[in-house]
Amino acid sequence: MDRSFYSRSSLIINTIESTISGDRVFTGNQPDDFALAGLLRNTKTACLLGVGYGGAVRAMLAGDPSIELTLVDNDAALIEFTGNLFARSFPGVAFTSETADAGSHLREHPGCYDVICVDLYSAVGYPRMVLDVGFWHDVREALTENGRVVVNAWGLPEQLSPLAPPSPQHAVAQAMLAVWQDLSHLPCRRNTTFVAPALTPADLRPPVDDASTRLSYEDHLTLGLIRLRGASAPVLLRGGIGDAGQPAPTSRRAIDAEMHARWPGLVEAVTGRAEASADFRAALSERKLTDAATERLLLEGSPAASFAPCIASAKAQLGELSMAWYGEWLCDEWFRLKALDPDWFRMSALWQAVCMARTPLGAVWPWEARLYDMLSAELLDAGFADAGV
Incomplete structure (x- = not known):
């Protein structure tokens, strides 16, 4: 090399x-x-x-x-x-x-x-x-x-x-x-x-x-x-995203405030599609709850379906291991999740697993080698023979 x-x-x-x-x-x-x-x-x-x-x-x-x-x-x-x-x-x-x-x-x-x-x-x-x-x-x-x-x-x-x-x-x-x-x-x-x-x-x-x-x-x-x-x-x-109707938040403080204002809607969307009585913390810590909520949100076409990839990867960037199971879940359920929404799978779910693996600030995950092998096959399947090593 x-x-x-x-x-x-x-x-x-x-x-x-x-x-x-x-x-x-x-x-x-x-x-x-x-x-x-x-x-x-x-x-x-x-x-x-x-x-x-x-x-x-x-x-x-x-x-x-x-x-x-x-x-x-x-x-x-x-x-x-x-x-x-x-x-x-x-x-x-x-x-x-x-x-x-x-x-x-x-x-x-x-x-x-x-x-x-x-x-x-x-x-x-x-x-x-x-x-x-x-x-x-x-x-x-x-x-x-x-x-x-x-x-x-x-x-x-x-x-x-x-x-x-x-x-x-x-x-x-x-x-x-x-x-x-x-x-x-x-x-x-x-x-x-x-x-x-x-x-x-x-x-x-x-x-x-x-x-x-x-x-x-x-x-x-x-x-x-x-x-x-x-x-x-x-x-x-052009013309496809509509007018804002109000000024956009542009300072870090204002952007964070808008994020916090939207967060309860995400919690409601996730917990409402996990098992009865599940709370948001449980939906992020238990594979079966994440799986149930993700599948239902994908079937509804909801942006909230990206909650697990984004939060797992954000935690990894901070060196937190509470969602260390995410990559294993992705590899185990690869073909089922991809069939539910191929675009979401490539743009969010798979990408954030790779982000977890690439961060120098987190752990060496036990599922990394399997992830790269499956990614190589995915690239070959997409016709990128030069990338599928």
Whole structure:
């Protein structure tokens, strides 16, 4: 295996901006979806707006290390830290950096990038420009003719209908749809990845070389699943998500308040479809209760069906083991759950199991090897022979 993407030191960084582990490219967080940048056909140049500590860099280049990547952040200290970190720990990963305001950089580079990844929010919330249609016009103008933008929108968890207003994800999607006719959306717990224009399976290609010689077995399979999720991501159309009717929450405090306001509805939905007298805590701790509630919610087409994948994975990211059984349940019930709702299975249930396995902050789960074997078969079944190692 080519070691360019891996550090020989025991490196783990975990902040609100980035999670980085020297022994893996993908860590089970939303920036993993930025790997779509390196899987889009004809991508030669890419830009990351909002760098953090560089958690998205290796993901963006995983499909094609030859992409000319530019990092842009208005915090000179973060730019310097990321440059030093990669020079020391990942010296074979190439990029250029610029300390600049995102909007100014876009306006100074018209028609420059095949892909722009946008990751612009902080510990306190969203900058105002992300909800401004003018910003998205600037993004489009900085793209090449067939370029795409990939956006990380943080906010409400996927089991709480984050595209239903008022929510930051709805507000970001609405602003983007004022510029593009359509966009794809990929859920990841409290984040939604938007891609505009919307993806089709033909837009995504295999990695440019034999990624199995460049990536670890686990990272290679994760990259394959990201490609599969991108190829099957649902599409939002202009005019298809409705008006908010009220301002979206954009500060962390306001977003959390909206989440807490919606939470009782989730509890009622889950407990009402588990066994009689079951409470929410029991529905998260007992497989048979989770199974009963999930099946009924899937049959109803309810977003609440993602409660178990999202909560199990969120707990794992915090090192909590109370839902350690989740991956075993998924593997045991793989074909039945997939038959109930194939899109939910790939976009949420399977993806969050892989996120649990990829986090460097949790346990080594006893079901991991089985999960990867079944994922390999899933990718082969989807026609991704290059990913099914």
